[in-house]
Amino acid sequence: MIKKVVFIDMDGVIVDLGTNINNWFNKHPDLHKKYKQNPDHIPGIFRNPPPIKGAIEAVNKLAYSGKYELYIATSVPWGNSESYSDKKHWVENHFGKLFHKRIFSTHSKNMLIGDYLIDDRKKNGAVEFSGELLRFGFDWENDNKPNEYPTWEAILEKLL
Numbered sequence: 001m002i003k004k005v006v007f008i009d010m011d012g013v014i015v016d017l018g019t020n021i022n023n024w025f026n027k028h029p030d031l032h033k034k035y036k037q038n039p040d041h042i043p044g045i046f047r048n049p050p051p052i053k054g055a056i057e058a059v060n061k062l063a064y065s066g067k068y069e070l071y072i073a074t075s076v077p078w079g080n081s082e083s084y085s086d087k088k089h090w091v092e093n094h095f096g097k098l099f100h101k102r103i104f105s106t107h108s109k110n111m112l113i114g115d116y117l118i119d120d121r122k123k124n125g126a127v128e129f130s131g132e133l134l135r136f137g138f139d140w141e142n143d144n145k146p147n148e149y150p151t152w153e154a155i156l157e158k159l160l
């Protein structure tokens, strides 16, 4: 059987970056002004955020179904170089070897060739992806409206 190729975004899909940023600002109110516009430039903010609810179990289920080849597709903030290694660390920490040499870092997700892209945003080429975009979670740029697949349960229902 030919496996279908699935790209999985990180922030807002498997990584609860929003919660981590809120917690960080609560601990560092003095730095609110400095990072308010670009919270993704906060040093170390990508290293240990909590996972999105159900994400780790669901991704493992997809992997062990044998139906999919899984890759990470994440846009790494240009102004925070250490986030490259922080994100790789996060993936290994939560998934072990599952994504060994399978991490794409790109702002042009439309260049990726595959069947599905699970992403919370349309940006960085996601909406022009040649396969099917599975819009995950919440549209935090638009009143936090739920996207078509608000939870990992909905994704599993679609893909398993």
Ligand SMILES: [Mg+2]
Pocket: 009, 010, 011, 012, 013, 119, 120, 121
């Ligand atoms: Mg995202």
